Amino acid sequence: MISKKTKYTIHALVHLAKHKDSGPIQIKTIAETENIPKKFLEAILIDLRNKGYVASQKGRNGGYYINRDLKEMNFADIIRMFDGPIGMLPCVTYLYYEPCEECEDEETCAVRKIFKDVRDESVKILKAANLAEVIKTEKSLSRKKKK
Amino acid sequence: MISKKTKYTIHALVHLAKHKDSGPIQIKTIAETENIPKKFLEAILIDLRNKGYVASQKGRNGGYYINRDLKEMNFADIIRMFDGPIGMLPCVTYLYYEPCEECEDEETCAVRKIFKDVRDESVKILKAANLAEVIKTEKSLSRKKKK
């Protein structure tokens, strides 16, 4: 399971992406429409701002807006930001790699091989899920439903 | 990341599977060859026994042995046993399903769609990884390396 923090982050970013051209959007607005605890969301957005993913405007009529090309923000990177590695074992992660004490030889460890396969497939899907794609998908799912 | 408990469980079961025909195997042996804290492994094995996955023999020359067809024990079920759902969101799990407060309509929620894809792919790989297959894979990896 991903943490609630990450789940909130994803929904908040998708929200900002959807309303990219409406000027700064307030914490309160996002919190209410996405059902996220306001104070918690606040902490998340400040963090995203410090990392450069979003920018903010202070004072009246202030709020947040996305600071990058939507194609450059994907679910794999967002998950890694707060929850760490996507791989299920330390020995199959890229950025957080650590050898396992359990196996003597990584090359011949079948356990590792399986979790590596899972990781590679997961990362592939999550990398493809950038904000631009997600919005497209959402539109296409809505169209499908109407019919 | 899966918990250490689950990781230990997998390695212990693979160990038992490999030595299926050597009679009961002691905790101490498994703990030492697989580098698992003995007392921790003890708790795990008792649990596996109560769940019917392994059987035990008390007293001198006692130990544990696998109680099922190796094909019936796969990584998906083992992970679920201690770590719960494999899906990354409550709304994409099967046994632990819960609706998300964030999205109004599951059918058109793109976030859900992506995590559903990840889950389905992961479960597919992890289901295929039953103990019989894992042992086969390990042998084939060893053969490959020698060449």
Place this chain on the structure above:
DNA sequence: ATTTTGCCTATTGATTCGATAGGATAAATT
């Protein structure tokens, strides 16, 4: 000047994780 909104620090309670202690019980060996 006042209101509105983001920014920052600190804290809290709950839960989970990983591991160990200490002894009871059962079976085989002597």
Place this chain on the structure above:
DNA sequence: AATTTATCCTATCGAATCAATAGGCAAAAT
């Protein structure tokens, strides 16, 4: 029968992580 060698069971521990909130400071618009 006594001893040894295992598993079985209960209980507990500290550390870490999670989710959320409190309370006030700083900046910008009206």
